[in-house]
Amino acid sequence: MKVVGITTQQEVYVGSKDRNFRINEFLIIMDEVQGDLMGEVVEANTYNRYIPLNINGDLVDSSVLESLRAIGYNIDEDTIYIAKVRLINEAQYPVETGSDVRVPKFHEVKDFMVKANKEEGLVLGLIRNTDQMVDDMDEELKNILYTFEDDKLEPQRGIPYILDLKSMHQYPHIGVFGGSGSGKSFGLRVVLEELMKLNIPTIVLDPHFEMDFSEMQEYLPDDEKEDFIGKFKCLQVGYDVGVKFEDLSPQDLKNLLDASSTLTDAMNNVVDILYKRKDSYQSFHDRLKMLSEAQEEGSQEKIKKRIEEATTTSETEAWKKRKELYDSYDKTCPYSSVKGIFWRLKKLYNEGIFSNDIHEIEEGLKLGKLIVVQGSTRMLQVFSTYLLNNLYHKRRDFKDALYKHTTSEYFPPFFIVTDEAHNFAPKGYECPSKAVLKEISQEGRKYGVFLILATQRPTLLEETITAQLNTKFIFRTVRSSDIQTIREETDIKEEEARRLPYLKSGDVFISSATMGRTIYVRIRASKTRSPHTLNPFDELKKYSKEEEEKFYRIIKDKLPINECQFLSILGEVEKEYGETITMDQLKEKMEKLVVSEKIEKVATPFGDMYK
Amino acid sequence: MYGLSEELKEKVIRLNSNLCNKYNELLKMDIGEIKDYIDENIGEIVEIEKMNSAEIEKYLKNGGIIGVDGSKNRIGGAYPHYLEIYQGLAKSSIYDNSPIYKADFYTPLYTEEESELIERLNGNEEAIKNYKLAGIEVDVALEGVKKYNPYAIMMDGSLIRYDIECFEKWIELRRECENRGVVLIGVIKDIKTSIIGENLAKDKILHTAENLYDRELLYGLLKYGEMIKIKDAVAKKPKEGFTSIFMRSSNAPSVIGMDILDTQREHIEEMARLVFTLTPENSRGVPLWLDIVDSEVKISDKMMRSILQTYLDREILEKLFISERDKRTL
Structure with a gap:
């Protein structure tokens, strides 16, 4: 491996006749003047000047290549490998063209790759294309994870990536x-x-x-x-x-209501006015409810009339309370906003947020x-x-x-x-x-x-x-x-x-x-798995198969069954099956069993017979 | 800039009609007739087949095939301010046998080391340059023979060229090959002989044919895979010790030629088949192996320039070898 072509202080091309490059692999450029420089492959190419098989304008056919191979010349061997390598740290001068390049040892890249030990960091996976540096890797970094590739569990071959928590x-x-x-x-x-x-x-x-x-x-x-x-x-x-309602601050409450559905300025205002410290859900709910009921009446006169017309004392008390609320809040809390807050609160409650x-x-x-x-x-x-x-x-x-x-x-x-x-x-x-x-x-x-x-x-x-x-x-x-x-x-x-x-x-x-x-x-391969890993189509297949099995077990003892007996056995089947089944459904299920060849259908003078 | 001079146009039109007249008789001739004539008088027309891989593998076991080619390039203007560079390559088909390169140069500005050569060739510029290129090709071939002892050597171009241009070296190569039993052939992309035309004229079949070249006569005449084994009686080469064939090796209508040492003539058909096998069907008719060697030995203008710019002092380069023409940009 050698540095080829025009170089800069940040990037060089490395060419090789026999070794292919991989993206993200580390290489050390042995610059005679500047010493060893560490770089990472950012682009890897292969090139064969005889393939795409156009030599001096002629298209080469495979039989000729075959013949060439037979006399000992394999055109593939003229393939060269080229990598674009970006230096980890900018060099002081452009890299010397022609410098030799080698694969680094683990201790040379350790500082770039490993920032924490496995006891204090998150061991998340494997740094790709580092397998050639494994041999002299520290023992404590070896065999600490598995990867899962192409449906197979693979032992760790490479430097682990450990996220430094600190x-x-x-x-x-x-x-x-x-x-x-x-x-x-x-x-x-x-x-x-x-x-x-x-x-x-x-x-x-x-x-x-x-x-x-x-x-x-x-x-x-x-x-x-x-x-x-x-x-x-x-x-x-x-x-x-x-959420514990009693612990809510007015701002918390507004946030909650807002998350349920966006609040208008007027609604925000309603909460500020109506919500009292130490309110429970019930007390806040009642206040809103009574105020809105009072507002539905429309005026003080109408509420007074309600109080006068009340038949029981409790009703009188209730309307008196409503009047109080109406008197103090009607001016500042418009009816529509009160109502808006009320149903938002109800919705949250129904969802169990306050439970x-x-x-x-x-x-x-x-x-x-x-x-x-x-x-x-x-x-x-x-x-x-x-x-x-x-x-x-x-x-x-x-x-x-x-x-x-x-x-x-x-x-x-x-x-x-x-x-x-x-x-x-x-x-x-x-x-x-x-x-x-x-x-x-x-x-x-x-x-x-x-x-x-x-x-x-x-x-x-x-x-x-x-x-x-x-x-x-x-x-x-x-x-x-x-x-x-x-x-x-x-x-x-x-x-x-x-x-x-x-x-x-x-x-x-x-x-x-x-x-x-x-x-x-x-x-790295995870140690636990998600509950959603079953393929939905497998699941569908499994479900219908289970259903069929279940039905077959019930019907098995009752065979043979004539079509005209359906009505008489329906009740029994329903009971064992645990679901309501109509005549049509029963017939359909029987037909399905015939299709899957579990039972046989024979035509008789008294209608179809299943056995 | 794109204005075409009236006179130039006229001249080209006249050239076209003259050429038509000249070749009229030939174009009117029946292909079958010419083929029959060739078969009888020039050499037998035979159809050859490609080799199968078992046959080819024999070459691998017996030292492989070495392809030899040379290349030259030139910088500078008129005499004596120019420099020519020559490079020769012998490349074995066996991958592990590393290729043999040799290089040389010639410039009239520095001939002190060449005095013996100049004397021998009577100071003929052209001859010296030809000697240098041909000599370098023979040199690499000879080294290839000694180093790798191949089954065959395939030279790019007629063997007669080496005989003419660098006789002593050529004889050495020839002896070495004969002694070791290495088959030596030359593959000629552009045949320049006129054997058939001369014979046609001599036999009074086509009296204008004397000036016709084989390449014109054979264009489109042979079928893919057909070859003419030229009789020694009609060819001019036997006195130098060669035997030749013509062959259509690809779908392109042109033919190629092949020379072999007359002492090795029993291999002629075998070598023709090898050349045929190594030539892609849809190509200009040159064995791929020689094309590969050619592309590797070639000194491109860019390479030439960068070598000289790197290793010659700027002053020397500018003063001696950069011509006025090189600086022209329009």
């Missing part, structure tokens, strides 16, 4: 970008497994109900299996966790657990606003108290992880959860609150937040607008951007401020 303090927040099927959710899973391994308090917003870590991957050898049960907890919004509290989440975080909050995207939008504000301020208060030498309850630093982050912090329009995420992205570093935001559409993510993501995982991306965004937001180079649409699932470019350059990584 550097997050300086370079906070992680972005995970990539189209569907690019390995994004899978990458996120591996990150979460590592966070659990290190007992880092983490909160995961999971709109897909997929971040469950109880199922282990069967492919791992037994001694490598790791049980995460006890390290994570799945909690559903509205069932396991919710519980976030105590379990707080306790979990304090124990260093991974808390998965599940719910529909909309529910999570509503709930996360409250939740994140709450948790973030708890942590903030604790840190601020330390600074001010006062006391406050301990609250640990934690990670916030979410998929489909563009739903929580969209670009272009306001959304309550965005405000808190923005605040955390800008100030979270100081308080030890970190974001891991995954999205298919980085273009749709709020720019202020994107700008704060210091480490970015970029999986396969096809949309040109997203590639453009990625190019603007990362140190990814032209050559890498061009490769983005062709990355294999699970291959990722990691652009990290600590590394100072983009690293090409294969995400």
